[in-house]
Amino acid sequence: MTTPDPTYARRGNIAPFHVMQVMGAARRREEAGHEILHLEVGQPSTSAPAAVIAAAHAALENDRLGYTGALGLPELRDRISRWYRDRYGLLIPADRIAVTTGASGSCVLSFLALWDPGANVGVIEPGYPCYRNDLEAFGINVVRIPVDAATGFRPTTADLDAAGPLDGLVLASPNNPTGTVLSQQHLAPLLKWCAAGGTQVIVDEIYHGLVFDQPAPSALEFDQEVLVFNSFSKYFSMTGWRLGWVVAPEALVPAIERLAQNLTIAPPTLSQLAGLAAFDSLEECEANVGRYRRNRDSLLGALRQSGFSDIAPADGAFYVWVDISHTGKTASALCKEWLETLNLAVTPGIDFDRERGESFVRLSIAGSEHDIVEAGERIKAWAAKDTAAAGSNEAR
Numbered sequence: 524m525t526t527p528d529p530t531y532a533r534r535g536n537i538a539p540f541h542v543m544q545v546m547g548a549a550r551r552r553e554e555a556g557h558e559i560l561h562l563e564v565g566q567p568s569t570s571a572p573a574a575v576i577a578a579a580h581a582a583l584e585n586d587r588l589g590y591t592g593a594l595g596l597p598e599l600r601d602r603i604s605r606w607y608r609d610r611y612g613l614l615i616p617a618d619r620i621a622v623t624t625g626a627s628g629s630c631v632l633s634f635l636a637l638w639d640p641g642a643n644v645g646v647i648e649p650g651y652p653c654y655r656n657d658l659e660a661f662g663i664n665v666v667r668i669p670v671d672a673a674t675g676f677r678p679t680t681a682d683l684d685a686a687g688p689l690d691g692l693v694l695a696s697p698n699n700p701t702g703t704v705l706s707q708q709h710l711a712p713l714l715k716w717c718a719a720g721g722t723q724v725i726v727d728e729i730y731h732g733l734v735f736d737q738p739a740p741s742a743l744e745f746d747q748e749v750l751v752f753n754s755f756s757k758y759f760s761m762t763g764w765r766l767g768w769v770v771a772p773e774a775l776v777p778a779i780e781r782l783a784q785n786l787t788i789a790p791p792t793l794s795q796l797a798g799l800a801a802f803d804s805l806e807e808c809e810a811n812v813g814r815y816r817r818n819r820d821s822l823l824g825a826l827r828q829s830g831f832s833d834i835a836p837a838d839g840a841f842y843v844w845v846d847i848s849h850t851g852k853t854a855s856a857l858c859k860e861w862l863e864t865l866n867l868a869v870t871p872g873i874d875f876d877r878e879r880g881e882s883f884v885r886l887s888i889a890g891s892e893h894d895i896v897e898a899g900e901r902i903k904a905w906a907a908k909d910t911a912a913a914g915s916n917e918a919r
């Protein structure tokens with residue numbers, strides 16, 4: 524836990540992103556000579572598609588790599604517009620698209636452009652922690668909207684009614700950490716509720732393309748006033764390139780542009796030039812999706828065999844969100860135990876759900892098949908031992 528420092532601004536006292544701290548603990552153990560299976564972070568084990576790497580080499584040789592415009596390279600904005608046409612059948616003009624420094628940059632720009640300090644913004648829990656933490660840093664009130672297994676971890680309009688008047692709402696589909704996809708029947712009523720009450724919606728679509736059983740519609744198919752963001756990090760396997768985008772309502776673009784000019788000048792030029800090639804590398808990306816699907820299936824099997832039966836949908840994204848309350852341990856204690864005894868790094872749920880997070884852990888399926896199968900074997904061996912130990916305690 525960090526101790527608030529009264530010398531500096533209060534906004535720096537937001538919660539840490541605990542995943543990064545778990546990564547640090549795993550790395551320290553690795554440096555001490557242990558071989559760690561990394562299921563703590565949603566990061567592909569593959570590098571960027573080959574054509575992206577080739578385009579980066581060419582750009583290094585041939586391009587001056589100066590600043591681009593604040594909203595990004597015109598060619599890339601056009602290419603993203605074409606992506607919406609080809610993938611979703613949507614006509615999104617390039618001038619509604621802003622290239623950003625990853626979906627993280629999209630969060631900052633869109634939160635700042637949409638809401639003033641004191642606004643009330645609904646955030647689904649369990650959900651990606653940086654929405655809540657960024658909003659709090661900006662002085663925006665976070666209205667927690669808890670969802671659970673009863674609705675497949677999907678928010679409903681009844682949840683929105685219960686949350687009270689909202690200036691804004693942040694949704695994600697597929698969701699991190701539950702893997703829940705919002706299909707048309709779930710998404711359309713939420714958007715209608717928000718349009719009727721003047722609630723501005725953001726939908727984080729960073730895990731689009733990473734779906735295993737059913738397609739995930741874009742919110743833009745139902746409503747052109749929502750703000751949608753996406754990223755090259757996940758489907759295109761480009762986490763470290765720090766590249767993403769926003770599709771904004773037309774009237775919001777000038778505000779986003781002014782903020783981007785002042786906050787970052789421009790997204791990274793090398794990544795933008797290379798990222799152009801990502802959209803022509805779909806065969807590689809789809810091969811990765813096949814691997815994630817096999818990883819999900821094998822991990823779900825291993826978890827169920829190990830006595831973990833309350834598991835969120837895992838229809839998409841990189842994660843399996845597991846209720847561990849029957850173990851009698853907190854998620855923090857279980858994650859520590861697995862790191863120290865199984866050399867297996869997974870994340871306690873506290874990042875994603877402040878109130879119920881100690882009852883859940885999140886495991887990532889983004890790694891290699893070998894690592895996921897091996898993780899499953901270690902969990903099964905742990906469960907067999909744990910059950911035997913519990914049995915011998917009862918016998919005593």
Ligand SMILES: Cc1ncc(COP(=O)(O)O)c(C=O)c1O
Binds near residue numbers: 753
């Ligand atoms: C739901 C969600 N949104 C946004 C991000 C930020 O991604 P990036 O900044 O790498 O594009 C992540 C990263 O894990 C995420 O899981």
